[in-house]
Amino acid sequence: MSQKSLRGTKAQQEVIRRKAFQLFQKSWKNKDIAEALSVSYVSVSKWRKLYKNSGQKAFKSQIRGVKSGSTSLLSPEQEKTIQKLIIDKDPEQLKLPFALWNREAVRRLIKQKMGVELAVRTMGTYLKKWGFTPQKPVKRAYERNDTKVQKWLNDEYPSIKAQAKEEGAEIHWGDETGCVSLPVNLKGYSPKGQTPVLKHSAKKFKINMISTVTNQGKVRFMIYDEKMTAQVFIRFLKRLIKDAKKKVFLILDNLRVHHAKLVKAWVEENKDKIKLFYLPSYSPDLNPDEYLNCDLKTNSNSKSIPKNKDDLKSNTLGFMRSIQKQPERIKKYFLHKSISYAA
Numbered sequence: 001m002s003q004k005s006l007r008g009t010k011a012q013q014e015v016i017r018r019k020a021f022q023l024f025q026k027s028w029k030n031k032d033i034a035e036a037l038s039v040s041y042v043s044v045s046k047w048r049k050l051y052k053n054s055g056q057k058a059f060k061s062q063i064r065g066v067k068s069g070s071t072s073l074l075s076p077e078q079e080k081t082i083q084k085l086i087i088d089k090d091p092e093q094l095k096l097p098f099a100l101w102n103r104e105a106v107r108r109l110i111k112q113k114m115g116v117e118l119a120v121r122t123m124g125t126y127l128k129k130w131g132f133t134p135q136k137p138v139k140r141a142y143e144r145n146d147t148k149v150q151k152w153l154n155d156e157y158p159s160i161k162a163q164a165k166e167e168g169a170e171i172h173w174g175d176e177t178g179c180v181s182l183p184v185n186l187k188g189y190s191p192k193g194q195t196p197v198l199k200h201s202a203k204k205f206k207i208n209m210i211s212t213v214t215n216q217g218k219v220r221f222m223i224y225d226e227k228m229t230a231q232v233f234i235r236f237l238k239r240l241i242k243d244a245k246k247k248v249f250l251i252l253d254n255l256r257v258h259h260a261k262l263v264k265a266w267v268e269e270n271k272d273k274i275k276l277f278y279l280p281s282y283s284p285d286l287n288p289d290e291y292l293n294c295d296l297k298t299n300s301n302s303k304s305i306p307k308n309k310d311d312l313k314s315n316t317l318g319f320m321r322s323i324q325k326q327p328e329r330i331k332k333y334f335l336h337k338s339i340s341y342a343a
Contacts, residue, residue, distance in 0.1 A: 020044060030045055038121075078114050149286070170216075207313055208225065217330040223316060252278055286341075
């Protein structure tokens with residue numbers, strides 16, 4: 001931006017310099033101040049030199065005529081208030097038409113609560129200063145009951161853990177997933193402006209997998225073609241307990257098949273070897289096996305794109321057998337904040 005942008009009345013120039021002086025005191029960087037005040041980086045650099053050489057005296061003539069509160073920048077107290085609001089609340093709770101907090105949403109919030117009008121670009125500078133970064137959100141269903149989730153974390157899982165210790169059982173977390181032919185988020189290098197081409201079969205094909213993980217890094221899995229039914233689920237349970245050296249405590253989501261009468265009858269017949277437990281509804285983020293599914297979808301087909309179902313099975317088997325030999329990799333799933341309760 002050229003110095004021409006600073007032209008205006010003397011009073012206007014004084015207000016801008018006063019704002020710059022206030023931001024020097026808050027240890028803002030020159031480039032952030034220039035962006036926030038819509039002035040050139042060179043101008044801010046000159047003002048900072050004056051500030052370093054003469055301190056507040058360098059701005060005395062500008063500060064004298066400016067009334068308290070004339071600046072539209074946020075006070076420290078206002079900054080703290082806004083930060084707390086965007087941490088504790090979502091936009092919908094504050095009656096703002098946004099799904100997530102972005103620069104425009106926070107700008108609207110400041111205008112709503114403080115009556116202060118800020119540019120979107122300035123809002124980005126504030127968010128960066130506060131340590132807020134744009135991130136991919138965790139999806140959460142409206143139907144999720146947070147009270148039940150807290151009960152699970154505070155009471156139910158600790159009880160399962162204690163019971164497992166008492167009975168000498170091993171806790172497994174299980175889940176089903178679909179394995180598709182294309183990897184997720186695959187990227188490749190190419191010259192700028194030349195988008196790489198990924199060749200793949202136009203035909204859609206998939207296979208299914210059910211698996212379990214433990215916080216000791218163990219992985220068990222079974223690949224199947226048909227839909228998940230009570231019979232298929234029981235087939236997996238039989239395999240799960242066949243080579244188990246301890247009783248299995250299996251924690252699952254609330255898929256209807258997991259509650260089937262046939263399944264309950266089989267579990268009752270084998271209650272000395274296995275017991276089922278269920279996560280709160282709509283809480284996939286509490287299941288460590290979801291991270292195995294994500295790992296699988298990202299990496300199983302990344303080296304070789306399958307041309308048919310046999311290739312897909314081969315890739316999936318290869319990846320899963322490889323990951324069974326990497327217990328430390330599985331243990332890392334349990335380091336995630338929402339899973340750490342199960343570590």
